[in-house]
Amino acid sequence: MSENGISGINRREFLAMVAAAEGAFILGFWVPPRANAQTAPRAVWYEESTTPEINAWIVISPDDTVTIRIAQSELGQGVWTSNAMMVCEELQCDWTKVRPQYASANRDARERAPEWTLKVMGKGATDPKGGGEPGFGNRDRTGVGGIPDSLYRRMRTNAASSVKDGRYYLQLAGAEARERLLLAAAELWSVPVAELTAKDSIITHAPSGRTTTYGQIAGRAARTPHPNPETITIKSPDQWTLMGTERKNLDVPAKVTGSTIYGIDVRVPGMKWAAVKACPVYGGTVKSYKFDAIRQLPGVRSAVQFPIPDPALTRGRIELLDALVGLRSFQKMIKSVIAGMCDDTPAVQDSKPATWQRGVLR
Amino acid sequence: MAFDLNVNGTRHTIDADQQTPLLWVIRDHVGLTGTKFSCGIGQCGACTVHVDGQPVRSCSVPAAMAIGKRITTIEGVSPDGNHPIQVAWKEFDTPQCGYCQSGMIMSALALLQRRPNPSDADINTAVTNACRCGTYHRVRQAIHLAADLMKDGRR
Numbered sequence: 143m144s145e146n147g148i149s150g151i152n153r154r155e156f157l158a159m160v161a162a163a164e165g166a167f168i169l170g171f172w173v174p175p176r177a178n179a180q181t182a183p184r185a186v187w188y189e190e191s192t193t194p195e196i197n198a199w200i201v202i203s204p205d206d207t208v209t210i211r212i213a214q215s216e217l218g219q220g221v222w223t224s225n226a227m228m229v230c231e232e233l234q235c236d237w238t239k240v241r242p243q244y245a246s247a248n249r250d251a252r253e254r255a256p257e258w259t260l261k262v263m264g265k266g267a268t269d270p271k272g273g274g275e276p277g278f279g280n281r282d283r284t285g286v287g288g289i290p291d292s293l294y295r296r297m298r299t300n301a302a303s304s305v306k307d308g309r310y311y312l313q314l315a316g317a318e319a320r321e322r323l324l325l326a327a328a329e330l331w332s333v334p335v336a337e338l339t340a341k342d343s344i345i346t347h348a349p350s351g352r353t354t355t356y357g358q359i360a361g362r363a364a365r366t367p368h369p370n371p372e373t374i375t376i377k378s379p380d381q382w383t384l385m386g387t388e389r390k391n392l393d394v395p396a397k398v399t400g401s402t403i404y405g406i407d408v409r410v411p412g413m414k415w416a417a418v419k420a421c422p423v424y425g426g427t428v429k430s431y432k433f434d435a436i437r438q439l440p441g442v443r444s445a446v447q448f449p450i451p452d453p454a455l456t457r458g459r460i461e462l463l464d465a466l467v468g469l470r471s472f473q474k475m476i477k478s479v480i481a482g483m484c485d486d487t488p489a490v491q492d493s494k495p496a497t498w499q500r501g502v503l504r
Numbered sequence: 505m506a507f508d509l510n511v512n513g514t515r516h517t518i519d520a521d522q523q524t525p526l527l528w529v530i531r532d533h534v535g536l537t538g539t540k541f542s543c544g545i546g547q548c549g550a551c552t553v554h555v556d557g558q559p560v561r562s563c564s565v566p567a568a569m570a571i572g573k574r575i576t577t578i579e580g581v582s583p584d585g586n587h588p589i590q591v592a593w594k595e596f597d598t599p600q601c602g603y604c605q606s607g608m609i610m611s612a613l614a615l616l617q618r619r620p621n622p623s624d625a626d627i628n629t630a631v632t633n634a635c636r637c638g639t640y641h642r643v644r645q646a647i648h649l650a651a652d653l654m655k656d657g658r659r
Contacts, residue, residue, distance in 0.1 A: 218600025218637050390597060397602030398593040399585040400538015400578035404603060407537035440521075 194364035196322060197256065198249075198293055199229055199315040202360035206343050208235045211245040213294035214304045221304045222393045228309055231384045232316030232376060235356055236343040242392050245294045253293040258318060258371035259311040260291055313376035319363070321374055326363040327354055414443060429497045507571055511536065512580030522568035526560070527551045529567040530577060538578040538606045542634075549633030552607035553577045559614040578606035581613065588653035589613050592646040600637035608633045612647045621651055 195201045201209040210229045216222040222242040230237055289295050295311050296304075320340055327345045328335035331352060339346050343356040368374070379386075396402040428447055436445040506519045511534050518533045530539050530553065539562060542550035546564035553562045554576040555569070581587045589609055592598075599605040608631065615622055615630040622630070627647055635643070 218602065390594070393602070394594050394597055394599055395585055397599040397605055398590040398609060399581070400536070400606045402602055403537070404540070406541060 194361060196319040196360065196363055197315055198245075198253075199312070200233065200319045202235075202323075202356050202363075204357045204360070206236065206239050206355050206357035208233070208240050208343070208356070209243050210240055211294070212242050213245040213250065213297045214299040214308075216242075216393045217299065218393075219304075220391050220393075221299065223389055223391045224305050225308060225312055226392060227384050227389065228305070228312040229316040231382055232313045233320050234316075234340045234342070237384060237389070239343065240392070245297070247297060250293045250297050255291050255293050255295050255311075256318075256371070258368075258374065259295060259314055310376065314374065317374050317376055318368060318371055321371075322366050322368050323356055323359055323363045325368065326359050326366040329366065330354075330359070330362060431497070507567070509534070509567065509570055509575060510573065511575045512577060513574075518567065520567065522571070523566045525563050526553070526555075526565050526567045526570055526575075527562035530562060530575070536577050536579050540603055540606055542603070547634070548604065548607075549611055550604045550607040552610040552633065554610060554614060557614065557617060559611050576610075578609060581609065587613075588657060589616065589646070589650040592650035592653055595649060596642045596646045598639055598642040598646045600639055604633055604635045604637075605639075608635065608639075608643055612643065612650070616647065616651055616654060620655060622647065 193201050193203050199211050201211075203209070208230070210226045212222050212225045214221040214225060226240050226242050227237075230240055289307060289311075296307055324335050324338050324340055324345060327338055327347070331347060331350070333347055333350070337347055337349055339348065344353055345356070345359065346353045393402070431445065431447065433445060436442060505522070506517050507522055509516050509518055509529065511530065516534050518529055520529055520533055527539060527541060530536050531541070539553055540550040541563060542548045544563050546561040549561060551561055551563040552559050554560065554574075555565075556573045557576075560570075582590060589612060593605070593609060611631045611633050612627075615626065619626055619630075624644065627644055631643065631647070
């Protein structure tokens with residue numbers, strides 16, 4: 143995928159064809175290019191109106207539920223749990239009340255990361271308390287292959303790097319929030335912040351015996367900036383109490399009830415399905431297809447050829463996507479589109495709505 | 505022409521071709537998306553539901569086949585996610601990506617209802633669902649634990 147979302151060319155042309163045929167539709171793999179996203183009207187759908195966030199990663203509800211936003215995809219590798227543990231280690235909240243939630247890609251595209259996360263990683267600085275830093279190797283630290291300066295620093299999920307790349311700024315996110323919760327309590331009680339301790343979502347002022355909970359102080363903490371967040375340090379490995387322990391995976395309960403939302407489960411008003419039929423032979427291309435025959439299949443709205451005009455841009459790999467894209471109403475099934483466009487399916491052998499020609503392997 | 509289906513104890517009136525695969529009626533008309541589409545040819549088992557207690561690969565049977573019968577999907581296994589088989593699944597952190605696991609659980613549950621103390625050979629024969637993450641060893645452990653929990657108890 144290029145900077146333009148769908149590979150270079152033809153996104154506009156492709157969308158225009160589709161729009162002419164069918165009106166609005168959504169392709170799940172298209173993301174807005176950043177330049178456009180920054181000038182677009184500000185969206186507010188991700189903001190929680192009743193519960194203010196402490197920082198972009200952390201929302202604490204009055205009932206002490208801690209929502210931790212995760213910028214990586216949970217694919218069974220446990221990243222919903224490991225990322226949340228790194229935040230929780232520093233936040234020192236009650237682990238049993240942690241609830242993971244996907245971070246907003248929209249917001250990541252619009253907002254820059256807090257300065258205090260940039261000083262630690264991706265700018266060459268290292269944690270003064272040691273513990274190593276991510277293995278950048280030959281990667282550009284702040285480039286696409288490094289840790290970008292967008293809000294959640296790193297939204298991709300790849301290269302077994304979610305934990306080792308994310309540790310510094312995720313621990314920092316937890317530490318920054320913890321410090322502000324403590325500051326808010328100190329301000330409320332008019333006591334020095336150094337006299338307060340935080341453990342399992344409870345803040346204690348030992349000299350007076352007073353306590354409060356994160357949930358009770360969160361609203362105040364959200365309005366309490368840290369005077370000098372760049373001085374916040376993170377725990378070194380010998381201080382960890384949660385990280386390094388085994389915990390139940392937080393994504394599992396939803397997966398045993400069928401309530402996890404996968405891409406195929408997303409429903410958006412007015413949404414249509416697009417099904418791609420590629421040539422069954424590597425490097426092959428569409429020779430011809432019968433637009434009317436395909437369009438008359440039950441539930442099918444339209445079909446478009448989806449060529450990639452400049453193989454040089456894709457190192458010769460994307461001919462595989464020289465394909466037909468069928469659009470149909472969501473009540474109908476994908477399978478018959480595929481069957482309808484596949485010339486070896488008995489039911490449509492006679493009509494052969496699409497034929498292919500073999501390409502030259504490069 | 506509209507027809508009625510009983511899904512998880514609730515009657516739904518479906519306005520669709522009765523030859524529509526049961527899977528798509530469940531997902532798109534009833535609106536229960538826990539049951540998954542994967543291979544589309546009845547091989548992988550991700551779409552497994554129960555029809556009158558029997559495990560059925562819903563991508564490959566017409567909705568007409570389930571008219572007048574009781575359909576149970578993953579959403580109907582328990583109201584709170586704490587059926588013994590779900591407790592067992594959680595105990596071993598059984599799913600990874602989880603996409604196949606609704607069907608895996610439905611196949612395993614059908615086995616346990618028919619054979620409360622299954623051997624490994626019984627599991628191999630009855631639970632033929634495919635899991636690309638390769639969770640088979642934990643699925644097996646979880647089925648044995650679920651068998652114990654179901655014997656102790658309640659459902």
